[in-house]
Amino acid sequence: DAGITQSPRYKITETGRQVTLMCHQTWSHSYMFWYRQDLGHGLRLIYYSAAADITDKGEVPDGYVVSRSKTENFPLTLESATRSQTSVYFCASKPGPAHTDTQYFGPGTRLTVL
């Protein structure tokens, strides 16, 4: 399917476990982003990537790891999940560096950490 997809859509895990959220886009967009969305905080940027093998921290990177070995994939790993990481996670992509380029969002992954 064309576009941007995330998997899984729902995930329940326990504190201390490692969790990986997947993001895949078919547009060959160079930029990809991970956000978390929480009540009272809105959308906050976790990490972003300008190209394969280039990543940078966003507003709330602690406790998360990203990698980007291929342009189309941008997985987000919670190395040791905590309850405070319970959230809805959105992946996004955009064609290039211009701030006028539209960001396209995936459908989200709802993560619950027990």
Next chain:
Amino acid sequence: QKEVEQDPGPLSVPEGAIVSLNCTYSNSAFQYFMWYRQYSRKGPELLMYTYSSGNKEDGRFTAQVDKSSKYISLFIRDSQPSDSATYLCAMPLRVGYSTLTFGKGTMLLVSP
């Protein structure tokens, strides 16, 4: 204080009403402003963008920027139940940067 402030609502209006959604921002260097719409349990999607001051119209939607007050607005005319969603304002995190900073979003409920 977050750079972009937005009242979370909810804002409840009857069908056909004119809706005004607003954001304030702190960085006077911002030039480019966006409005995203997010339906329940979906990802945000770009609704409108506007550059610098003034108005931009797209169908029933008008985006307005007042740089002197650091205030942006989204007006929806003849609101429909299908407009029920959360509306997020967004702007570049820093001038020239590729990343965006978002307001917390205002939930709009349009009742038939």
